[in-house]
Amino acid sequence: MAAQELPHVVIVGAGFGGMESAKRLAHTPVRITLIDRQNYHLFQPLLYQVAIAGLVPSQIAYPVRTIFRNQKNLTFQMGEVTRIDFDAHYVKMDGSVIAYDYLILAVGGQTNFFGLQSVERDAFQLKNIESAIATRNHLLEMFERASREADADKRRALLTFAVVGAGPTGVETAGALAELITHVLAKDYPQMDLKEVRVLLLEAGPHVMPSYPDGLRKATTGLLEKKHVDVMLNAKLMDYNGGRITLSDGKQIASHTLIWTAGVRAAELADQLGIQQAASSRVVTEATLQLPNHPEVFVIGDAAYFVNGNGQPLPMLATVAQQQAKAVVKNIRKMLMGEQPESFHYKDPGLLATIGRNAAVARIWGLSFSGFIAWAIWVVLHIYRLIGFRNRLVVLINWAWDYFFYESQVRLITKE
């Protein structure tokens, strides 16, 4: 069979789900077109490290073309998918039309502000490299401005950093930010009074880490307190104007920095497809991950609404996307051979979140860990999963250096 006649699999999105699908299709008799609006795969779990000046973008991103250099059945196209015609089986991307035999939608998620427009306008978020760099620039600028501010109240407002949402991303960001301040910035700003600096973690619900078991929640709270993060529970955000946070109970906090990590929803593209969406705008799929009425279309990862055995939708995690990618590739192979696709079943590999140097919480193999052991597991796992050997090496050197010298190298304010 000539290459042009092979079935064409189009994958939209080069996140964890899209990448895993593409790699697993390497030895299947198909042509693959992988589309992403960026030319790189982003290791999203470490994006908060870019925001707190711990890592630089090139350490957590890797060009897609380089990753697939040796996979001959794959073509990469950088561009934005604007429309999909599910009946005519084609994808529209920046003016060009790409027909498919099979389509894998792995378009990922984006920040969910739940309609809070003032927050959307003035808050920082950890969505992509650009927003992480904007956050880093802003954090460092607050210190620069505070260093020449004579008014104590204004200075405290500049030095109050609020992280909203006490899920893993919020906890990791708040913990790492507190460490950056006490161990690194304190040295760079010797005249500054560290007592004026506050890192707040605001959570609308009654617990940190809502999806974690109770023991690990307690451990998380303890570790955050040790790092001087001010955890505020039942603190529901109502308004933010760039200088003042208003909570639903009327309480106000003067702060020029609000990092919003309290919600994720399916990427906007999901809204434009004219298909059924559920909570967080995610696309409802069949048990086989197929789109209802379109058996040649699969939806995976953050954008897919897939109800687990316990009646809950699967969380938006890399491991979910990767397991789904594996299942979809298996189903495409079956369909190519005229067989029926199988239902997807998720295997929970555990939970893992870091709260800064020496501190993490984990539940793996049915066991709960916290403190240094959990942190060591986290470091090894994350560095191992980082794409690209040199990236791993450079990140390892950075982190070893940081670990021994409490140092962080990338405190650059780089702006247009």
Place this chain on the structure above:
Amino acid sequence: MAAQELPHVVIVGAGFGGMESAKRLAHTPVRITLIDRQNYHLFQPLLYQVAIAGLVPSQIAYPVRTIFRNQKNLTFQMGEVTRIDFDAHYVKMDGSVIAYDYLILAVGGQTNFFGLQSVERDAFQLKNIESAIATRNHLLEMFERASREADADKRRALLTFAVVGAGPTGVETAGALAELITHVLAKDYPQMDLKEVRVLLLEAGPHVMPSYPDGLRKATTGLLEKKHVDVMLNAKLMDYNGGRITLSDGKQIASHTLIWTAGVRAAELADQLGIQQAASSRVVTEATLQLPNHPEVFVIGDAAYFVNGNGQPLPMLATVAQQQAKAVVKNIRKMLMGEQPESFHYKDPGLLATIGRNAAVARIWGLSFSGFIAWAIWVVLHIYRLIGFRNRLVVLINWAWDYFFYESQVRLITKE
């Protein structure tokens, strides 16, 4: 004497001249305020490496506050100097006023477009981190666009990269860009025909490397040809519209990329001071580097117009700025002790420029080198001079990797 009563030295600019002045004043009984609009010192000689995706910003920039963490007589202020009152002895910075007893103006240079407005609008330049990143994004985007362009003429225009100015920066940029293309991008775009890619080096004058001796000019031309850089001499740019280059002889070249390295002038601040300027808008100084009629003000580096023994103004080089900084610090010490300041004399340390992997030209200790030996000298010297031990280490790993695997890690298109 209490610290507040010590003479106040204000240094404007954290480039090579400003940094050297600040360091050399560490043990002089003065208070120092160092001002820069960025919070980092930039290792400008390697900026072109960021533009061609060879290095990332954090490898050539280092936070000023971290560099001076242990120098107790120095305060850093990030901000833009907008005015200087030479009679009242103060500097205005973003609204605040900073009085000085001694002032060192080390404000550096900026790109000189010689009034070519169309070039200024549409050309790329290597001025700061932001412009280097913009250049990198653009270069990589041209390859992405070319990869999906069916029209051969349009594709060739996308793949024609013009560097203007055959001084060291232009030669280094063109050579490194040619290597990026033949060794790295060729692997990422296997469908692309490398014969459609052209790197042009346009020079208005009759020679490459005008300030170098004839033997090294010949060596440079030979090395550029070996790397398939198309050198065009006596090619004077007249107009550029983002898609078409027009030369003064009427010749036109279709190209979407023009990197302008053909001129540097003193930073704009020099125009706003109401003081005498010479060629390239540089500030005319006394033989002692003092500003005429203002003995407490010194001007050094790219912004200073200082005529050498041979009647020529000193070139805009880091070594000039650093030697001048040393002389100024000596003169301030003399003045503090009631002595007369001395005239500055420049010691030429030689010339050195790289033309990519294994290839450089150098004139050091009266000897001319070219090829691998010059390149090895260049690598050792530049890595040694890079501020920060970890930066050196990471750059060394990057380069060793690139050297052995013809690879480059940072081909990310990161945009707002």
